Each structure stands twice: as C-alpha cells, then as structure tokens.
Amino acid sequence: MQTTVxxxxxxxxxxxxxxxxxxxxxxxxxxxxxxxxxxxxVLPTGGGKSLCFQAPALVRAGLAVIVSPLISLxxxxxxxxxxxxxxxxxxxxxxxxxxxxxxxxxxxxxxxxLLYVSPERLAGENGQSFQAWLSRCNVSFVAxxxxxxxxxxxxxxxxxxxxxGELRSRFPGVSLHAYTATxxxxxxxxxxxxxxxxxxxxxVGSFDRQNLVYRVLPRANLKRQLQEMLARHKGEGGIVYCTxxxxxxxxxxxxxxxxxxxxxxxxxxxxxxxxxxQDAFLEEEIDVIVATVAFGMGIDRSDVRFVVHAGAPQSLxxxxxxxGRAGRxxxxxxxxxxxxxxxxxxxxxxxxxxxxLTDGVRRxxxxxxxxxxxxxxxxxxxxxxxxxxxxxxxxxxxxxxxGELEPVADAAxxxxxxxxxxxxxxxxxxxxxxxxxLCGSENEQVLxxxxxxxxxxxxxxxxxxxxxxxxIEQLVAAGFLRQTDDAFPVIALTGxxxxxxxxxxxxGDLALSRQRRPVREREQKRSRVETEAWEGVDxxxxxxxxxxxxxxxxxxxxxxxxxxxxxxxxELARLKPQTLADLRTVYGVGARKAEDLGELFLAVLxxxxxx
Ligand code: ADP
Ligand code: ZN
Numbered sequence: 001m002q003t004t005v006x007x008x009x010x011x012x013x014x015x016x017x018x019x020x021x022x023x024x025x026x027x028x029x030x031x032x033x034x035x036x037x038x039x040x041x042v043l044p045t046g047g048g049k050s051l052c053f054q055a056p057a058l059v060r061a062g063l064a065v066i067v068s069p070l071i072s073l074x075x076x077x078x079x080x081x082x083x084x085x086x087x088x089x090x091x092x093x094x095x096x097x098x099x100x101x102x103x104x105x106x107x108x109x110x111x112x113x114l115l116y117v118s119p120e121r122l123a124g125e126n127g128q129s130f131q132a133w134l135s136r137c138n139v140s141f142v143a144x145x146x147x148x149x150x151x152x153x154x155x156x157x158x159x160x161x162x163x164x165g166e167l168r169s170r171f172p173g174v175s176l177h178a179y180t181a182t183x184x185x186x187x188x189x190x191x192x193x194x195x196x197x198x199x200x201x202x203x204v205g206s207f208d209r210q211n212l213v214y215r216v217l218p219r220a221n222l223k224r225q226l227q228e229m230l231a232r233h234k235g236e237g238g239i240v241y242c243t244x245x246x247x248x249x250x251x252x253x254x255x256x257x258x259x260x261x262x263x264x265x266x267x268x269x270x271x272x273x274x275x276x277x278q279d280a281f282l283e284e285e286i287d288v289i290v291a292t293v294a295f296g297m298g299i300d301r302s303d304v305r306f307v308v309h310a311g312a313p314q315s316l317x318x319x320x321x322x323x324g325r326a327g328r329x330x331x332x333x334x335x336x337x338x339x340x341x342x343x344x345x346x347x348x349x350x351x352x353x354x355x356x357l358t359d360g361v362r363r364x365x366x367x368x369x370x371x372x373x374x375x376x377x378x379x380x381x382x383x384x385x386x387x388x389x390x391x392x393x394x395x396x397x398x399x400x401x402x403g404e405l406e407p408v409a410d411a412a413x414x415x416x417x418x419x420x421x422x423x424x425x426x427x428x429x430x431x432x433x434x435x436x437x438l439c440g441s442e443n444e445q446v447l448x449x450x451x452x453x454x455x456x457x458x459x460x461x462x463x464x465x466x467x468x469x470x471x472i473e474q475l476v477a478a479g480f481l482r483q484t485d486d487a488f489p490v491i492a493l494t495g496x497x498x499x500x501x502x503x504x505x506x507x508g509d510l511a512l513s514r515q516r517r518p519v520r521e522r523e524q525k526r527s528r529v530e531t532e533a534w535e536g537v538d539x540x541x542x543x544x545x546x547x548x549x550x551x552x553x554x555x556x557x558x559x560x561x562x563x564x565x566x567x568x569x570x571e572l573a574r575l576k577p578q579t580l581a582d583l584r585t586v587y588g589v590g591a592r593k594a595e596d597l598g599e600l601f602l603a604v605l606x607x608x609x610x611x
Pocket of ligand 1: 019
C-alpha cells in the first residue's frame, strides 16, 4: 500500500511541477492527507508548504478546499496551478457575478480539484448556505493556509479565522490540515484547539534557511551602506524595510534619483497606489520596494534576492518572518540588518505609549538587541533562539563565518577610551558626536563646542567614525553605556561603565569587533550557497531567459514567477537543453509547461532568437 501511495505522489510532482524529489517533511505531510489524518505542518517560509496540499489534491478523489487569507495570494496560486495544468479555481469577493457563476458551474460538474476560498466565504454567517452547497461537492479535505491567523498568540491574528472552528461539525467526515510558518508551541496548540483537530500529526521542520546569507551592520552612513548592498544586487528583486513612513518616502525617492527602479509602500498610501506599487514589484516592473512592515504577507515573489532592514524590528520573530521573504525559491539571497541602538529606544517609547510594553515584549526587544550587537555565527544564533540545535561549526553564509568581521585588539583599552570621551563631553551628546571627537574629526559641531580641545579628541584616530559608532553600539549592548530615552538620544555611562573607567579588570571577556577592511566587492569571499547556485550557469543566457520570461508574463498578464522560477531558468542556463525531450527533464518543467512554453524558451537556448 505504502509504496503505491508514494509512487502516485512522486508521479504527480514530476508530471505537474517538474520536481524530482520532496523537500523535508513534504512526503509525510502529503501522506497524512492521503490517509485522512488531521495534521499541523510547520515549515519556514519557502519550505514548500503549498505543495503539501496541492499534490495530494490530485491523488485523492474529490475536491480539496484551501482556506487562504489574502486575495492576491489566492490568485497567484491558482494562476500557477492552472499554468501547470492543474484544474484549480477560487471564490472571493473580488470576483464579478459572472466569474462566480462560471466557477460554481465548474464545481458542480466536478471540473476542479482545488478550490481556494477566503475564511469569511467559507464560515460564519455568510458561509452557511455556501457550506450546504459545498457539502454536495464531494469535498476530500480542507487545508487551512497561514493557520496562525487563527491564534491570538500569533503575530497576525484575524478574527474571521476564528469562525473556521465550525468546519469540523459542518464537514464531519473530512480531514483538516493546518499550515503555518510560525513555530511556537503555544500557537500550534491554539491552532489545534480552535480548529478542533483530532489527534493531529504534528510536523515541524527545521528553521535554518541555509540559502540566506545574514549580515549585521551598525548603522553608520545608511545611504552608503545601502549603495554597497545594491551594487551587489544590480537588477535583482529586493525589499528595504524601514521603521517609519517618512523614511520609506525619503529612501524610495533617493533610490529612484540614483537610477534604481524603486517604489514606496506603507499604510499611509491610498489603497490604489499601494496595490499598484505592490503589483509593480511582483510583476518585475521595479526591482526594489521600500516599505514598512505593512508590506509582507501575500508577497509570493519567490526571487527576492535581498532584504535589508534599515532599522531593527521589534523581535527576532519579526526579523525571521520579514527577512524570510528573501530566497523563497531556495537560491542564494542576502539579509542585512542595519541597526542602531536608537532603534530599540524608539520601539520602547512607541510600545510604552500604546500600552503594549509588557515584560514579555521587553524581553523580545532585548533578544533582538542581543542579536544585533553580538559577534558570532548568525545562523547559529537564529536557529538556537528558535529552539533547535545547530550542528555546523561554520555556516559559510554569514558575515562572521565569511570572515568579514574582525576582533579589535585590546578591546578593554579601546572601551575605556570611548567611555572616557563620553564622560568628557558631559554625557550630553549622541553617538555620532562622540565618535567624531574620538576619531578627531574637526567638523562644525566639534569645533563650535571646542571639543577639539578635549584630551580625548583624536584619541582613537586609527578608527573610522563608523567603526566607533559600531563599538558604541556594542558597549551599549554589553551594558557599559546606555542611550537615554529622549527625542535626541544621548550616550551616557552606566554604573558598570563607571566601574570600568576606574578598573580595567571590570572588562572581563569584553570583545569588540568591526567590519574587516577593506571589504571590497572583489575581495569579499563568496558564500557557499552563492558559489553553488551559480556553478556552471551561463549568466548572459540566464539574463536572456529572464527577459523572455518577462515578455511572456506581460503578454499573459501574470507575474513572471508564475511562468518559471529562477531556479528553473538557472538550470536551463546551466544545462542548455536543445530539444523538447531534454527540456522536460529540467527541474521545474512539468508536462504542461513544456508543451505550452517549451518552444519559446528553446528558441533562446538554441540562439535562434534573442529577446
Ligand atoms: P511556503 O508556502 O512554505 O513559503 P512555497 O510553497 O511557496 O513555500 O514553496 C517555496 C518554493 O519551493 C516554491 O518556489 C516551490 O515551487 C518550491 N518547491 C516546493 N516544493 C518543492 C520540491 N519538492 N522540489 C522543488 N521545489 C519545490
Ligand atoms: Zn555563520
């Protein structure tokens, strides 16, 4: 029995998706559906949750019902499925009466294998008659995507999800399956209770995203730091997260002025502008979206090659979620956090004002702060924070393991020089002023205060101002300095800092680090993932294939990644198949895609057309 089940699933993913194997836990998740056992599947973003319910929908007889919270997400998935030759449809409030009629007619005739619906359509008051109708459609199973939306403990609670609790009694013989990327046990328990799951199979995947390269940079000159990052990702898709709308607007305008195709996205824009900008990003009309965290769910663009945080988020959970939007296709991508200790101050003030600053929230903030200022493997830090063990010694994919950071010699001596400068300027100035005095910058501020006459002026001349600001951040995190809660935060000594000034022994094992210099493009070591992902790929050909993909996508009115993922284009540019049969063996080329698009891409591969 077991083997025939496996074989059918394997056939389906090969034939419709062109995939040769399962990702971790996908097979187990699919078998739960085939055997009708309730399940909760927790996989990180990009882990391949959709396939877990899409493939079994083609194996089990009847109609699979998929609950999904966002209209844009539903449409994307249905477009992708249809492109792969899978009969799928959706029902939501954005459709015209005609469209709805044609879908319901199709359902009655049993033409579809998957139906995507919104929670409010399926349950609650509006859902009653629909459920009655649906119960005649031979529903095979119900999958609840983004299931954490049902939990108040999740970061994205949606009241309309609560009504899904009635599904169990409405469809008593039908198994229920929940999917989420939120890992905490509390949320998981809540999902099971709210949905009334019976002895659910729990599958929790690893949260280490091996294809992501993590970097942390103390904020020095944000624009320059962004420029360096963008130079590494010319023409690629990326997200720049900011903490304020004002900064979103300013950076988006600045990027555009610098020839980067970028647009802003935040809750203060009117609906139509917002969705226009989002679409422009999804459809590759622009490369970079500058956004507040309002931009996120529903971003199915799988080839996001970098995510920059120009400011720290309020918890590592948020960071994981937001940075996780990079590299969903499994290819290399970069996640950079550019932070300053003022970010945490801002969060505390804001959360205090809104009455949300509980001890728990404070702890989360503190953990985020620790990640920012710590010096060590970022993958290890994240993985251990989320409660897994990390076995690797060298991840080969973070600033620390790539050797981009270096320890500062005589950290205690350097620390004491900084502390004494903070004392000299009377604990009345911000981090950049202190840094300027220490590196001996004769700027206007320094001169007008006569701080060029202090004994600490130029005391750390060998360091750059940016490096000094980095050290100050690290000393704040280590508890020797603190930043005041004012509108213009000032750096001051803590009790521990005063002690260190008196006695060098107090430093203990204090370590300070800085970015290795000079870090130039050509000197920067490539991450392991990056090297592997480009191995043997003809880059020029890859770009040509991308251009053709874009033309086809435009002509068909779908986002490019619905045509083919980057992973497939890279394989094509590596293997250069010349016949339809060869093309069909390439990762991500299913039977329908080969028939539908094969010749268009072969023409480029054979060099008979150029886009
Ligand atoms: P999630 O919903 O968990 O964030 P997705 O379902 O969007 O992840 O899948 C992420 C990417 O991985 C998609 O591009 C998908 O096509 C691809 N993928 C999923 N399963 C497989 C597989 N078994 N083999 C190869 N690629 C896969
Ligand atoms: Zn590492």
